[in-house]
Amino acid sequence: MFRSLLANNARYLSSAFVAGEPAGPEVKTAIPGPRSLAMLAEMKTIQISDAVQLFADYSKSIGNYLYDVDGNILLDVYTQISSVPLGYNHPELLDVLQDKENIRTFINRPALGVFPGENYPQRVYNSLLRVAPKGHTEVTTMACGSCSNENAYKAIFVWYRRKQRGDAPYTPEEETSCVMNQSPGVSDLTLLSFKGAFHGRTFGTLITTHTKPVHKLDIPTMDWPIGTFPRYKYPLEDFVRENEEEDRRCLAEVEELFERYNKRGKNVAGVVIEPIQSEGGDHHASPAFFQQLQRIAKKNGAALLIDEVQTGGGTTGEFWCHDHFNLEHPVDIVTYSKKMLVGGYFSLPEFRPREGYRIFNTWMGEPSKVVLLEKVIDVIKRDKLIENVKVTGDILLNGLKAFGKRYPNLVKNVRGRGTFCAFDCDSMAKRDQLVEQLKVEGVQTGGAGPVAVRLRPSLVFQPHHAAIFLDRLEKALHKMDNKV
Amino acid sequence: MFRSLLANNARYLSSAFVAGEPAGPEVKTAIPGPRSLAMLAEMKTIQISDAVQLFADYSKSIGNYLYDVDGNILLDVYTQISSVPLGYNHPELLDVLQDKENIRTFINRPALGVFPGENYPQRVYNSLLRVAPKGHTEVTTMACGSCSNENAYKAIFVWYRRKQRGDAPYTPEEETSCVMNQSPGVSDLTLLSFKGAFHGRTFGTLITTHTKPVHKLDIPTMDWPIGTFPRYKYPLEDFVRENEEEDRRCLAEVEELFERYNKRGKNVAGVVIEPIQSEGGDHHASPAFFQQLQRIAKKNGAALLIDEVQTGGGTTGEFWCHDHFNLEHPVDIVTYSKKMLVGGYFSLPEFRPREGYRIFNTWMGEPSKVVLLEKVIDVIKRDKLIENVKVTGDILLNGLKAFGKRYPNLVKNVRGRGTFCAFDCDSMAKRDQLVEQLKVEGVQTGGAGPVAVRLRPSLVFQPHHAAIFLDRLEKALHKMDNKV
Numbered sequence: 001m002f003r004s005l006l007a008n009n010a011r012y013l014s015s016a017f018v019a020g021e022p023a024g025p026e027v028k029t030a031i032p033g034p035r036s037l038a039m040l041a042e043m044k045t046i047q048i049s050d051a052v053q054l055f056a057d058y059s060k061s062i063g064n065y066l067y068d069v070d071g072n073i074l075l076d077v078y079t080q081i082s083s084v085p086l087g088y089n090h091p092e093l094l095d096v097l098q099d100k101e102n103i104r105t106f107i108n109r110p111a112l113g114v115f116p117g118e119n120y121p122q123r124v125y126n127s128l129l130r131v132a133p134k135g136h137t138e139v140t141t142m143a144c145g146s147c148s149n150e151n152a153y154k155a156i157f158v159w160y161r162r163k164q165r166g167d168a169p170y171t172p173e174e175e176t177s178c179v180m181n182q183s184p185g186v187s188d189l190t191l192l193s194f195k196g197a198f199h200g201r202t203f204g205t206l207i208t209t210h211t212k213p214v215h216k217l218d219i220p221t222m223d224w225p226i227g228t229f230p231r232y233k234y235p236l237e238d239f240v241r242e243n244e245e246e247d248r249r250c251l252a253e254v255e256e257l258f259e260r261y262n263k264r265g266k267n268v269a270g271v272v273i274e275p276i277q278s279e280g281g282d283h284h285a286s287p288a289f290f291q292q293l294q295r296i297a298k299k300n301g302a303a304l305l306i307d308e309v310q311t312g313g314g315t316t317g318e319f320w321c322h323d324h325f326n327l328e329h330p331v332d333i334v335t336y337s338k339k340m341l342v343g344g345y346f347s348l349p350e351f352r353p354r355e356g357y358r359i360f361n362t363w364m365g366e367p368s369k370v371v372l373l374e375k376v377i378d379v380i381k382r383d384k385l386i387e388n389v390k391v392t393g394d395i396l397l398n399g400l401k402a403f404g405k406r407y408p409n410l411v412k413n414v415r416g417r418g419t420f421c422a423f424d425c426d427s428m429a430k431r432d433q434l435v436e437q438l439k440v441e442g443v444q445t446g447g448a449g450p451v452a453v454r455l456r457p458s459l460v461f462q463p464h465h466a467a468i469f470l471d472r473l474e475k476a477l478h479k480m481d482n483k484v
Numbered sequence: 485m486f487r488s489l490l491a492n493n494a495r496y497l498s499s500a501f502v503a504g505e506p507a508g509p510e511v512k513t514a515i516p517g518p519r520s521l522a523m524l525a526e527m528k529t530i531q532i533s534d535a536v537q538l539f540a541d542y543s544k545s546i547g548n549y550l551y552d553v554d555g556n557i558l559l560d561v562y563t564q565i566s567s568v569p570l571g572y573n574h575p576e577l578l579d580v581l582q583d584k585e586n587i588r589t590f591i592n593r594p595a596l597g598v599f600p601g602e603n604y605p606q607r608v609y610n611s612l613l614r615v616a617p618k619g620h621t622e623v624t625t626m627a628c629g630s631c632s633n634e635n636a637y638k639a640i641f642v643w644y645r646r647k648q649r650g651d652a653p654y655t656p657e658e659e660t661s662c663v664m665n666q667s668p669g670v671s672d673l674t675l676l677s678f679k680g681a682f683h684g685r686t687f688g689t690l691i692t693t694h695t696k697p698v699h700k701l702d703i704p705t706m707d708w709p710i711g712t713f714p715r716y717k718y719p720l721e722d723f724v725r726e727n728e729e730e731d732r733r734c735l736a737e738v739e740e741l742f743e744r745y746n747k748r749g750k751n752v753a754g755v756v757i758e759p760i761q762s763e764g765g766d767h768h769a770s771p772a773f774f775q776q777l778q779r780i781a782k783k784n785g786a787a788l789l790i791d792e793v794q795t796g797g798g799t800t801g802e803f804w805c806h807d808h809f810n811l812e813h814p815v816d817i818v819t820y821s822k823k824m825l826v827g828g829y830f831s832l833p834e835f836r837p838r839e840g841y842r843i844f845n846t847w848m849g850e851p852s853k854v855v856l857l858e859k860v861i862d863v864i865k866r867d868k869l870i871e872n873v874k875v876t877g878d879i880l881l882n883g884l885k886a887f888g889k890r891y892p893n894l895v896k897n898v899r900g901r902g903t904f905c906a907f908d909c910d911s912m913a914k915r916d917q918l919v920e921q922l923k924v925e926g927v928q929t930g931g932a933g934p935v936a937v938r939l940r941p942s943l944v945f946q947p948h949h950a951a952i953f954l955d956r957l958e959k960a961l962h963k964m965d966n967k968v
Contacts, residue, residue, distance in 0.1 A: 039600075039602070039604075039605055042605045043600065043604070043605045045621070046605065046608060046609070046613060046621065046622055046623060047608075047622055047623055047624050047625075047836075048597075048624060048836050048837060048840070048842075048843055049597075049840075050839065050840025050841070051597045051598050051840040051841055051844060052597065052598060052599075052600060053598050053599060054599060055599075055600055055601065055602055055604070056594060056599045056600070056601055056602070057601070057602050058588055058589065058592040058594065058601045058602070059585055059588050059602075061592065066599070069602050080593070080594050080595040080598075080599060080846070081595045081598065081846045083593070083595065083846055083847070084592075084593075088592050089588060089591065089592060090591070093591040094587060094588070094591060096591070097581060097587045097590060097591065101543055103578060103581045104542055104543050104573060104578070105542065106581060106590060106852075107573065107574070107577040107578060107580070107581065107856065108542040108545065108568075108572050108573060109564070109567070109568075109825070110540060110542065110564050111564040111565045111567065113532075113533075113535045113536065114535050114536060114537050114564075114565065115536075115537060115538060115539075115540045115550070115564060116523075116527065116536060116539055116540070117539065117540055117541070117542045118523070118539055118540070118541050118542070118543075118553045120523075120527070120539070121523055121526045121527045121530065124530060124531075125530070129530060137529070137530065138529075138530055138531055139530060139531055140531050140532060141531075143627045143628045143631075144627045144628070144631065144845065144846070144847060145845075145846065146631065146634075146686075146845060147627075147628065147630065147631065147686060150630075150686040150687055151685075151686075153687070154685075154687075154703055157702045157703055157704065158701075158702050158703075160702075161701075161702040162702075170697065170701055174697070174701060175697040175701070176697075178697050178700040178701045178702075178703075179679075179694050179695070179696070179697060179700060180679075180694065180710060181691065181694075181700075181705045181706070181707060181708065181710065185697065185700065185701055185702075186700060186701075186702070186703060186704060186705045187702050187703065187704055188704060189702075189704055190704070195663075195664075200845070201635075201638075201844065201845055202630075202631060202634040202635075202686050202687065202688060203634055203637070203638075203686065203687040203688025203689075203691070204686060204687025204688065205687075207665065207687070210663050210664065210665075211663070212663070212841075213654065213658070213659040213660075213662050213663060213669065214839055214840075214841050214842060215841070215842075216662040216663060216665075216669065216670060217642075217645075217654055217658060217659070217662045217669055217670075218641045218642050218644075218645040218662075218669075218670070218671050218673075219638055219641055219642075219662075219670060219671065220641065220670060220671055220672060220673055220674070220706060221665045221670045222665070222704060222706070223665060224665065226664060226665065337846075338846060341593070352531075352532050353532060355534065355698055356532070356533075356534025356535040357534070357535055357696075357698050357699070358532075358698060358699075359532055360535060360685065361628065361629075361630060361684070361685055362564070362565045362567055362628070362629065362821075362822060363567070363628060368590075372591065
């Protein structure tokens with residue numbers, strides 16, 4: 001079906017954003033192939049490598065195509081766990097490193113919080129602040145997604161305690177007790193997170209992560225409130241009433257958790273949530289849910305943190321996924337990383353600590369990534385890549401919905417925003433099998449949660465790539481369907 | 485005194501490891517100067533900037549000299565909080581980015597745990613494993629020091645619980661409970677850290693950090709045991725008996741903490757310690773202390789983690805500071821970052837989790853840093869920079885000791901290994917004043933703890949730089965002494 005679309009419909013024959021891409025995927029060996037396996041054996045002697053899928057050839061990879069060391073060429077709709085904004089070896093990014101001044105930025109990494117470089121504020125204006133979420137004018141840079149959340153959580157606790165103190169200075173007792181991990185200097189505050197949430201694997205973020213046991217087993221944690229993120233029935237248009245009821249149920253539980261924890265003196269200082277639960281299985285919630293959640297947080301004097309580490313950067317058809325939600329107020333804190341190349345968070349001015357070194361570390365992000373990000377954002381604007389994401393996302397989603405009718409056990413609950421799409425298989429075994437079969441057909445994708453296949457192409461994934469993807473998916477589905 | 489040494493003693497006129505350095509510091513304006521202040525005003529509108537000291541010109545900075553945007557040239561003995569191994573703009577590092585293949589590594593950042601690049605295992609052999617601590621053959625890469633410690637802590641808990649379970653698989657109850665932050669899936673294990681310790685500012689590491697209130701106020705934490713790190717009297721040779729008694733007192737407390745926490749069911753799974761407490765004020769402990777600490781940990785079935793984030797990379801005259809301690813056994817886990825350009829940890833094979841994704845994140849470090857590190861280690865070996873650190877460190881330490889006799893209120897408790905040297909002033913006010921006065925004399929240094937000045941030059945800090953530093957320090961001390 002999609003092969004014919006590809007051949008006959010001009011709409012799918014858009015000119016490529018990245019020159020030099022191959023005509024399509026090409027699979028020559030099993031994946032991982034013999035060279036990947038040999039390297040994996042070598043890697044296993046020096047470090048944990050159980051999650052390695054293949055060894056890539058990053059000198060050959062181009063645009064949407066990931067080349068591996070066995071000569072296989074995969075259409076990459078997973079893009080390094082959603083972290084590659086412009087595909088591989090984008091010529092404009094290669095050019096950044098031809099500039100002598102830029103090269104110096106790559107080898108002189110400063111302690112940004114103490115000795116920033118000459119052009120750093122301007123670089124931040126030209127990159128991060130150019131795409132700041134609505135209502136935001138401040139940003140704090142960090143090295144990765146986990147650190148971004150860790151530090152944003154700290155900023156929330158500091159903000160909440162300052163409100164509680166009525167801006168009074170710390171008491172000597174607070175200062176001495178906190179150093180020994182004791183009250184009153186340390187607080188008993190909590191953050192509310194959601195079942196199925198993923199915010200990172202470091203200790204603080206792990207308290208709020210609730211996806212798989214493998215992330216959390218054996219690690220000490222804290223008793224913080226955990227709400228329920230909606231689980232919708234699809235297609236949405238057929239289950240309007242049920243899904244509204246699901247929103248109400250989840251929001252009532254949030255209110256109840258606020259009351260329960262605040263009453264116990266473990267005040268809920270903030271709510272931490274993904275705009276789409278990604279690692280947990282691509283669970284969506286309605287704009288109305290997020291609007292009401294923001295109201296509940298405000299009513300309770302708590303901050304709302306939206307974690308856009310996986311959803312940010314344009315992949316949902318808006319630069320930030322929460323732009324879809326039409327929220328009443330700017331979000332208090334928005335964290336990012338992955339496609340932004342470097343971590344950090346945008347926060348409203350009231351979340352800025354009053355003292356230096358409250359939010360601090362040696363590197364505080366990295367200027368060389370900001371230099372690359374500046375170019376990435378130039379290209380996103382020049383090539384209208386968000387518009388591309390919308391158009392291509394529609395094609396993807398419609399294609400998946402069509403498959404849903406033909407392969408109801410393999411393609412269920414089709415959902416997505418932009419190219420940030422997913423569907424469920426009716427078991428984990430089938431999902432895993434489908435991801436493998438897709439690799440055989442030349443497509444690198446990934447699972448999410450127990451039964452979902454998630455699509456995370458880069459922003460240069462165009463209609464003709466979607467057509468190729470759908471064609472290969474159709475083959476994989478057809479083969480699996482005949483086997484079952 | 486040192487000016488004459490510089491002029492007359494051939495020993496101090498070593499040829500420069502980095503070509504193009506100026507003859508000495510040059511201060512033209514107040515620091516921060518007018519341009520730095522203008523940029524700081526700009527930066528303050530977009531992010532927390534209270535710790536910024538100046539804006540640097542990283543295109544002009546060279547070797548041991550940090551140029552700022554006001555045309556000031558500072559001899560840098562602080563090097564971005566001890567994170568610059570070969571000084572600024574080292575020609576060999578600039579060359580790395582002339583190589584087209586290398587450039588692709590800088591713009592195609594992979595999810596290393598899933599899709600490593602072709603040459604990655606070899607790159608790790610040529611860099612990190614080439615300098616692995618004694619007895620180590622495995623390494624896990626991370627993006628920064630905090631993440632390195634966070635993940636190393638997790639590896640310890642996973643290891644300890646596996647021992648407790650006798651290698652039995654997880655129960656279904658453990659698997660379901662942990663996702664909701666509950667026992668038995670999450671553990672009540674603890675790590676023992678030390679007063680004055682600094683291991684990072686993220687939630688897990690912050691539980692073990694005990695330096696300043698500003699790091700810890702308001703942040704929820706856990707009740708983990710906190711021991712006492714020795715506080716020695718100097719000069720060491722005059723207080724042998726007292727300092728041995730201090731070791732005994734601290735070690736007895738460690739044993740008592742093991743007993744107390746284990747009895748309460750909050751088993752101590754590991755001991756986390758810096759070989760020199762750095763941020764806390766450059767506190768040293770004897771080889772005998774560390775040897776005995778290792779024995780106590782072993783006796784209790786607990787891991788010993790030595791945090792070499794600030795001390796690693798050659799700056800103490802050995803590649804790893806704990807090489808000075810003549811320990812009976814390899815250290816279980818050694819964490820690193822800063823001068824290594826990228827974070828991570830070396831661990832004995834038994835600390836490798838049995839399942840993929842136990843220790844994991846999107847980026848798992850960064851190959852481009854490993855490419856740079858490979859070159860850094862080449863240069864360290866070729867130019868015999870560890871030998872240089874030893875020679876230069878002796879000059880520094882002897883110079884400081886001489887000042888200690890002449891300015892007993894401003895230069896006390898002189899101590900150090902290699903060029904990792906420090907001394908105390910007799911008050912925080914005087915220390916802060918001295919750091920400022922040193923800047924006026926053209927030297928960038930930094931404080932540590934309440935009263936210490938810490939020296940953290942790069943590995944290309946040579947005898948002639950030490951002579952210049954001592955000369956400038958002498959001027960600063962003389963001026964302050966006349967004011968007091």
